[in-house]
Amino acid sequence: MALPHFEETEEREAFDRIVETLIFLYTESRRLTKEQARAHELTGPQLTVIKLLAGIGELSLTELSESMQTRNSTVTGIIDRMESADLVKRMRSEEDRRVVKIRLTPKGKALAKSVPIEPMALFRQALEALSPQEARTLLKILAKLEKSVRDSLGGELRPSADSTHDATTNGARTKP
Amino acid sequence: MALPHFEETEEREAFDRIVETLIFLYTESRRLTKEQARAHELTGPQLTVIKLLAGIGELSLTELSESMQTRNSTVTGIIDRMESADLVKRMRSEEDRRVVKIRLTPKGKALAKSVPIEPMALFRQALEALSPQEARTLLKILAKLEKSVRDSLGGELRPSADSTHDATTNGARTKP
DNA sequence: CAAGAGTATTTCGCATACGAAGTATTAATG
DNA sequence: CATTAATACTTCGTATGCGAAATACTCTTG
Incomplete structure (x- = not known):
């Protein structure tokens, strides 16, 4: 416990810089993603949804929200707006009627192909x-x-997230 | 240019995982900060403002927004709500009447001392x-x-952000 | 010193983002 | 089989978060 005071302060500074840089990288990447998506009439999260669905085909709302690391209630809104824009459609699952499956419409698929930007x-x-x-x-x-x-x-973590690494995340993996 | 296909794929996977993990760390940290701040009737960004001001004393709105890596229009709203809650007060600068200086109220200072959580x-x-x-x-x-x-x-970057490292960032540096 | 360029904040409209509560459906328990 | 617990989504209210436009002020130039 008798660490030299100097080193302790130095370490604190380093931690601050790490946190700072991490926030910078995340924030700036997000900002640019949003800006580029806008050129195609999309928002950042909407681009993420499109790229996820284009790669996988069909996802439930919960699967989507886990992939995007957000809550269900957030994704509900995103999908609402995308459905209004005819980019996506909702379908009740046959096996479990509670589940909503989400798919790209033809318009959504076309957009997925024409937009080269990855989230x-x-x-x-x-x-x-x-x-x-x-x-x-x-x-x-x-x-x-x-x-x-x-x-x-x-x-405290969301249940599904603690297994391995299959949470596909914001970084839309085009080919699984 | 003749990189083995195998390694290229491997690298792509690694990049995906890095992005994914980064988002996880950022998102989860943010979520917990928010949750802990709530125990003191604060939101995450409000906690950041309080810790920044407690360390430095007085900041202009632009200085605040740069430290927090958000836009002025965002901080205006945050300060509005904090002012309503009597945590903070706005004061016009004497030298430059365009500038708004922001300070903690006594209530804000008391809160800063009693809340041990760092952003x-x-x-x-x-x-x-x-x-x-x-x-x-x-x-x-x-x-x-x-x-x-x-x-x-x-x-494309905000002007001030490219100098050295004095942007204090979300990671409220308590003692400058 | 007056016209125009530049800067600091605010206002506005929109899209996340979250938690809490509600609804519908399925699973578990006795 | 009837309750009860659990799960999947939605709805609602609030707080960011952003860009574009407006406002108020300061700085430049002529």
Whole structure:
């Protein structure tokens, strides 16, 4: 417990800078995604929905909300607006009538093909500045942080999110 | 240009996971900050404002919005609500009458002292799981990413943000 | 010093984003 | 089989968060 005071302060500064930079990267990527999506009459989250559905075909509302790391009530609104714009349609599941399946309409599919932008493209592009070695190291450290966060959150986490890594996330994986 | 196809795919996967994890860390930290702030009748951004002002004393609206990495119009609303709650007060600057200076009220100061939570506390706490070596490496890689993003954004960035590192950010630095 | 360019904030409309409560449906329990 | 618990969504109210336009003021130039 007798850590030199100097190093402790230095570490605090480093932590501050890490948090700061992380917020910058996230915020700026999001902002640019939104701006680019706007050129195609879409919002950021709507672009994410389109890319997710184009890759997978059909998702329930809950699957969508988990992939996008938001709550169901948020996605309900997004899908409402996309349905009004005829980009997407809702269908009740046959097996479980509580479930709503969401699919692209022809218009939605056409749009998915014509829009080249990936969600969080800015961030992806920035990653190419890293050497493969650095990318691996970054991933390893982030995974450790993720584990630490999940442990400290304990039971508070959304149920599905704690298994492996299949939450497809905002970063719409075009081909699963 | 003749990279083995295998490695290229692998790298894409790694990029996806990095983006995914980053979003997870940001989103979950934000969510918990909000939840904890609520115990003190505050929202997440309001907590950030309070911690920033408690550390520095007085900030203009633009300084606040840069520190929080949001737009002026967003902060106007946050300050409106905080002013209604008597947590903060607006004062016109003497030197430049366009500028609005924002300060804590006595009630705001009291609250700042009684609330132990730092914004993004979850994320800060997770950082302690890293070794000093890992923290240094993470910071270095994130800095590289930040530079890459700033370069590709070019002139699009908010003017003040490209100087050094004084943007205090969401991660309210209590003592400047 | 007057006209125009530039800056700081606000206002407005819209789209997330969240939690709490409500509804419909399915599963679990006795 | 009837309750009760659990799950999937929706609805509602509130708070961001953003860009575009308006307002008020300051700085430049001629």
